[in-house]
Amino acid sequence: MSEFKQTFNSSLGKKLIMALTGLFLCTFLIVHLGGNLLLFKNDNGFGFNVYANFLTHFPPIEVIAYILYLSILVHALYAIILTVKNRKARPVGYAVAAKSDTSWSSKNMGLLGSILFVFLVIHMSDFWYKYKYTNEVAFKEYRTDLATDQTTVADYTPVSADFNHSVSTENNVEIVRVKDLHARVAHVFGNIWYVLIYVIAMGALSFHLLHGFQSAFRTLGWVHRKYTPIVYGIGAWFFAVIIPLGFALMPVYYFFMHKG
Template identity: 55%
Template sequence: MSLTGIFLCTFLIVHLIGNLQLFKDDAGYAFNQYAYFMTHFTPIKVVSYLLYASIILHAIYALVLTLKNRAARPIGYAQYDGKANSTWNSRNMGILGTIVLVFLATHMQNFWWKYHNDQVPYVEYRTDLATGARSITELQASEFTDYQVTIENNVEIVKARDLYKQVAYAFKNIGLVIFYVIAMAALAFHLIHGFQSAFRTLGVSHKKYLPLIQAIGVWLFGVIVPIGFALMPLYFYFVK
């Protein structure tokens, strides 16, 4: 549980950095190139399969541990106030994790599934390599065979699946935007407890390192990462 959790935390940082391409004002040029790289570069594809396995294992172990805990203590302590000895998020990791799991399924359906099954638009970028001027043309399915980069008369021509446009379209749905923001709040609380708990489980609990682990858990995984992801749907709904 701890190892898969730490791996997933690492992935979140990489994924956030890549998705920052969405904020570039280039009609998705950089983001669509990033999307192609992430789905076709062999080492990344291998890591992706490890990621899917980690998500499944993490969820299964969470369920197993919950059932074991309930079996070990089917009746709660008669005189015990758990709230006095634990944080809110530590007591609600199951609920928070469930929200995150539903979010992942929604996220994969909206973007990963549609991208891999040719259910997103197609785009052509023509960039004049001398001046940097770029034109964007939406392609029909009959005009697209696969991702291509060619140069003709000093003009770079890139044909790609337009995942950027799919993102922009999806985040015009206020219901989806609200759900993403709520899911990122749940992720924040889940990671604040989970990141620190993972290191304790692995035996890294020395007082010399705990302040650093706690700071990373709170500020990086509890603040920066969730806010970074939450800003994306807000940006497309209110700005783009």
């Protein structure tokens, strides 16, 4: 047990924790982007609101969510510890800086991570916290005719204060009542300052993943002459371009398309 503890207290151990939590967070980004793409569906927020309700009321998903929050905190904490340790190891800079092949994203992972952490606090406060712990998010009622598959939507006011959601069927009509997070998204993304903050954060995410994804594989020793270029390609294009771009398009789309 002491050897296990000693391993994870070492610099290598801390880097391993950073790598593992980082890859877990990369997996989350894929799932989160997939769910958020429902925002582009022209269904009055039905798909997205049902998805949001599922994430916050299905016990196994809630457990994974809390593991995710813990991973974010551990990842950030160990990043700070490693950064401070590296600076203490070389407190005085070189008189003449030698030319380095180190990328800009590698040199500025601390800055990029700090931007992302601040963004996450703002983002979770505006959406997750207000959705789950306040009454600021209203309800919608969706009625779907099961014969024609036509859905109508209306505002809904719960009878009881502890109401969360319901699904029922009456006269061949499915009735779904859920919190309207979609309206909250449209409202927040109508603010140009929030849109700018979101896009800047996604730029930081892009550079953070550009270095972080590849670095995680190197730390874990998963380096191979044949497969490393594939890993670098996935890190550069999928994680550093496609995922941040997909997230950034959401606030921009809502700002211009739902402005009125």
